Amino acid sequence: MISGAYHWGPLAVQEQVGVRDLAEHVGRSIGTGIGDVAAAFLGLQPHLVVGAADGAGRVWASLLTGPPGFVRATGPDRVVVAGGPPEGDPLAEALATPGTRVGSIALDPRTRRRMRLNGTLAETRRGFAVEAEQVFANCPKYIQRRQPLQLIGQGAGVVRRGDALTPGQQRSVRGADTFFIATTAEADGVDASHRGGLPGFVEVLSPVELAWPDYAGNAMFLTLGNLTADPRAGLLFPDWESGAVLQLSGRARTDFRADGSRLTRFRVESVVEGVHPGRLLWSTPEYSPHLGRTTR
Template identity: 60%
Template sequence: MVPHVPYHHGSRAVQDLVGVREAADHVGRSIGDGIRPVAAAFLEIQPMLVIGGADPAGAVWASLLTGEPGFVRATGPHQISVAGGPRRADPLAGALAQEGTPVGTIALDPRTRRRMRLNGRARPTPRGLAIEADQVFSNCPKYIQKRELPPGAMPGRPSAPRHGVKLTGDQRAFLAEADTFFLATVHAEGADASHRGGNPGFVHVPSPYELVWRDYPGNSMFLSLGNLTTDPRAGLLFLDWVTGMTLQLTGTARTEYADDGSRTVRFTLTEAVETFGASPWSWTAPEYSPANPGQED
């Protein structure tokens, strides 16, 4: 019997191009549809969850959901609930108000450099969201900056979102100093949310309409780049870890493969949404991952 491999042809094409199909098959065995007790316990201590998907018009976004620990929890071996759901003004609010919306989620804990991804179908509930899992898996701690979370949420409410079709000077400066962002991508059967990290400056902003970053070696799955091979739509989420401001970007992305084996992703902006105070949490300054290129051990 041929074992089930959780990859579509886009991911397979990238794996074959890079020469990591065997490694991808090995790692792919860790992808299941069940939430193990250790994963359920991890979710229950998280103060934030990133969710990715397409809005009713087809634009792809990554959004930040926050709450007191326990706002995300497993409600069965194949389902999680999210209390509160997205803000009414969030770009994904309309899609998440519908039944069966394909979503990708990632719970990333800077305190422990652990992360867990769960992809599936969302539906609204009286308290927020429920997500039925199709894929559940964890990733290594590579490129995650360590941060602590002092107790107590910041007072105040999120501002009204500010929309734009190009990046402002302040936004470009903020992106150029970022050490972390989240990437939402989609394919014919679902969606995915992943993490990208590096030292400040790993994201380049050559114009008000374009972002560029190097794709660092990872787990060989190539879920995100595989999705972009078949569907270039993408959503990016940047968080100001101190003030709680979020900058959400939607557009398209393509991957460039160099002869030396390096990969570069170029993102072209369609719309930007900036929200001050979107997160109530203020994290400490980062301890950069020793895996970051250029980082001293």
């Protein structure tokens, strides 16, 4: 095994699924340094998804936005993010606290590229900084291609809080083709990842329970591995065409079925719905070509 690539949770899932050798090979892509290509990619992004735990221990995923350059590498293992989450965001306090463990993912719908950077918050004069501990790119599988249309900066703020999904929120989840998931393994850090599928791939089983299939990926199983170690998770559903965001915090578990398929079930504990400031509106999607053959 590559030292530091995986903790016991991903290792257990890799063994169960039978991809340990492949995962060891893929794990070589996980490093601690931010190379020139990664730094250039980050500097072009208008948004960043960050996952962390709040003061009560709930795990959330939050969307940060800004003009390209608001996320920038300032060293081989340090990223600075100008500004922070919008007012009322559940991670506002955590992202202002040095020492917070965070996971982040920059995903560019224009190019279907994505990059993950996990680490620990450090002090900086403006916004926050992340000292990188894991840096790696993922393939474009299941990412929908979109083009930016319009930047809007008015009418932001939290719309609704609750502990269950409203009928309107349930419709939004059923219609989603993309969401982000933050997971943790406490001492082994936090990770933020992406899930994509055709609308309807996330099932609403009740106002407090969701489920989605786990499609074949890169064999790392960082998300499922974290959930094996700690069931806490945060979901972020962006509405690409309106700028609205739906954030859910709760607990998840994965069912490993006899036919080799996997289904993740999520229990909602807290809900925050908002409209994002400085939101960039995007075009309708060009669906990933991999979604025509989503082996599970």
